[in-house]
Amino acid sequence: MPYDPRKAAQTIAFFAMKQGGAINVLKVVKLVYLADRESLRQRGHPIQYEARVSMPYGPVNSTTLDYLNGAYRDDGGWSDFLRDRADNNVGLANQNMPLDALDELSNREIGILESVWSEFGHMDRFDLADWTHDHIPEWEDPNGSSLRIPLDRMMAAVGLERSVERARELESLDRASALLGSL
DSSP states (O other), X not given: OOOOHHHHHHHHHHHHXXXXXXXXXXXXXXXXXXXXXXXXXXHSSXXXXXXXXXXXXXXXXXXXXXXXXXXXXXXXXXXXXXXXXXXXXXXXXXXXXXXGGOTTSXXXXXXXXXXXHHHHTTSOHHHHHXXXXXXOXXXXXXXXXXXXXXXXXXXXXXXXXXXXXXXXXXXXXHHHHHHHHXX
């Protein structure tokens, strides 16, 4: 599956709704990563299809962080849900956005986001970053840079058997989907 900026924006919008309409960027990138990790554990695949990296403040979804940082001109529906980043926060494009506007997310994915929020939503950005350093075994200190987190290592860390084979299968499906999308 190719990266879907609209779905990523809706994931962030969900957490911004829970935070009262706007959320700190560092905090939300940790929550997005944790949601993908929980989705892997429960369903065998992430919510977002993208590369993940270890960074100084913990693991992050790379393309989603790039979108949060304004790296893309064609936002793929991102701005339908989120305002541009300001003062290290990202907010909802519409403060009265209903939950059912998040139509790219399945009920199961919403449930995963709810459980991640329930467990981690009370934490501030730095406590959450520290927590990921201490509890996410696939994260490794990049010494001021970034290091790719292979999907199979993430899968193994959440307890999936045959993680190398499963990761290859997902990556193969991603390539096939991208090829079909280009036709």
